[in-house]
Amino acid sequence: MSSELFATIDVGTTNVKVAVFDLNGEKVFDFQQRCTERLKDDIHEIDPNRWWKVVVQGFHTMEDDTRKKIVSICVTGQGPTTVMVKEDGKLFGKAITWLDKRGYEHIGSIIKKGIDEQIATVISHLIFLKEISQRVYLLQPSDYIILKLTGLIVNATFPFEGYLPWNCEALETFDLHKTFLIPQLIPTGNSIGKIKPEAAHTLKVDEQIEIISGAPDFAMALVGTGTLEDGMLCDRGGTSQGLTLCSKEKIVCLGLMTTPFFIKDYWKISAVMTTTGKAYEWFSQNVARTRLIELSQLITVKRPTGVIFLPHLNGERSPYWNKNLRGVFFGLSLEDDYRSLLVSVIEGVAYAMRNILQLMESHGCKIERIRATGGQAMNNLWNQIKADVLGKEIEIPQIFDSELLGCAIISICAFTKEDFKSLSKKIVRISKIFSPSAQRHTLYERFFEVYRSLHERNMDLFEKL
Incomplete structure (x- = not known):
């Protein structure tokens, strides 16, 4: 029987989880830690680096033998939460979570233009953020962890409507497309690339590990149930x-x-x-x-x-x-x-x-x-x-x-x-x-x-x- 193991990461609203499974879908390692911020005056932001610190802690908690057998890492996460990074991959401010209510006064008018309700909540955030933002890429929490793992700015998800909280048409409708950029989409199940040496060293894993494109948590839950x-x-x-x-x-x-x-x-x-x-x-x-x-x-x-x-x-x-x-x-x-x-x-x-x-x-x-x-x-x-x-x-x-x-x-x-x-x-x-x-x-x-x-x-x- 093959001994390969498959690491998974879930960036939740309350907890960040790391788990490892074998080829039969049996969980051989499990770690989670609370990682959230309090909602205050309709504002709910979080520093994405806090998610990464928990991920690192999770991998360090594994036994050496487990880490050595990992052949891939796949990431999922909550949303719609907006993580903004500059073109050099550096963060632009904190992540704006789905609990944040700034800009929500625009939701009714956005929906009336035929925009999906879930996308409308993010567009309302972006309308608010446009005045204080520079040219940035839009990521989800899982995409940010992928950036830390690979150095690549991508959107990892299924290539269909409803699996990203934004699209080009919606951004153009509200004149947001010059400020907010949508990265290359890597369809679920595809290899994004190998883990970068720096991240492999940080997590204490092999540099040949493949990073596999996942999808938002609700989609992965459909597969997992x-x-x-x-x-x-x-x-x-x-x-x-x-x-x-x-x-x-x-x-x-x-x-x-x-x-x-x-x-x-x-x-x-x-x-x-x-x-x-x-x-x-x-x-x-x-x-x-x-x-x-x-x-x-x-x-x-x-x-x-x-x-x-x-x-x-x-x-x-x-x-x-x-x-x-x-x-x-x-x-x-x-x-x-x-x-x-x-x-x-x-x-x-x-x-x-x-x-x-x-x-x-x-x-x-x-x-x-x-x-x-x-x-x-x-x-x-x-x-x-x-x-x-x-x-x-x-x-x-x-x-x-x-x-x-x-x-x-x-x-x-x-x-x-x-x-x-x-x-x-x-x-x-x-x-x-x-x-x-x-x-x-x-x-x-x-x-x-x-x-x-x-x-x-x-x-x-x-x-x-």
């Missing part, structure tokens, strides 16, 4: 939430994004929510004032809790695309404590998912299987609440870090020349399935109607607030 067939939906639950449906039919829903899938003749119908896992973290740390709440403390809480939570602590993206939405607890009583409210936060995230899935299905989308991944998938109560609220089974893959596994699958295919769809089907294994409780689902349906009414009746108040 095997969400590659008609009617399959990937639920990525981290700091934020991404729902992506693989569909044979091109179905357009107002508030959602429909773009080509990376498999021929398929479409991806996507939604992104802003503060889902972040809401859980916020309540745990800022309200309950504890970093660790044992699951055993929550499973005894009555469900449904009867408290409706709107998880919009920093505005909301899908399906509203409204920066003025805010979080709400509705239905509080003297019986509620931090435990019941934390469960209501989880329920609120599930209601938000239900709202989006209902929108998809009302437009003719077929949702036959849901696979959950990310930090939320590690929480059995969260998985069960999702199943109960949605009335659908939730499948949990064996590897929670599907973005990293997706990178490994892409790298292995570059090495073996195997088709990534076939390899994904072979490597991805389901470890557990959560089935809905019919009784709880019936009760949750009643509370879901209250959840929807809260939005409709308070839109004007959100604007005034």
Whole structure:
């Protein structure tokens, strides 16, 4: 059996992760470290060099024997986050993350010109940045790590609409193309080149390592969960939430994004929510004032809790695309404590998912299987609440870090020349399935109607607030 190993890197909003996989998709090394900044006055920036320092630390944590067997590195990451570098490859300021709200007053007018909602958020940032920027290249977090590994300025992603948060047409429409440059695109699965000697020395790895082009985290999660067939939906639950449906039919829903899938003749119908896992973290740390709440403390809480939570602590993206939405607890009583409210936060995230899935299905989308991944998938109560609220089974893959596994699958295919769809089907294994409780689902349906009414009746108040 071959001993080659495949290193992967995921630059997340909260954590930077490094993992190593073997040819069978088994994880042989795992490292992660928190790397984030606080949101302040609608500003959310981070120094990209902090990501690189964590990557270096991750590689230094490996055993020497593991590092020696690595033949490739593939990188993915969060977004849309804008990293600007000058033509000599040096950074121009800090990275502007997707949580940053500067320039968001332009989003409505941008969307009216036919620009995709996700791209519109980045264009709004660039309109704001144009006045303080010089001629720079636009990178995503994963591209910046590739720059550190190879010295090359590239965009690594699938060569289709919807896999980069910008395009030439959008930049030209808003007269941004002379200030912001789009690098050469290296399609997913291709070799970008060998690691540069300086980076190899820093990471303590072989100079013959190939750097393989990955793609944004949501795309790698689709590969890493095997969400590659008609009617399959990937639920990525981290700091934020991404729902992506693989569909044979091109179905357009107002508030959602429909773009080509990376498999021929398929479409991806996507939604992104802003503060889902972040809401859980916020309540745990800022309200309950504890970093660790044992699951055993929550499973005894009555469900449904009867408290409706709107998880919009920093505005909301899908399906509203409204920066003025805010979080709400509705239905509080003297019986509620931090435990019941934390469960209501989880329920609120599930209601938000239900709202989006209902929108998809009302437009003719077929949702036959849901696979959950990310930090939320590690929480059995969260998985069960999702199943109960949605009335659908939730499948949990064996590897929670599907973005990293997706990178490994892409790298292995570059090495073996195997088709990534076939390899994904072979490597991805389901470890557990959560089935809905019919009784709880019936009760949750009643509370879901209250959840929807809260939005409709308070839109004007959100604007005034």
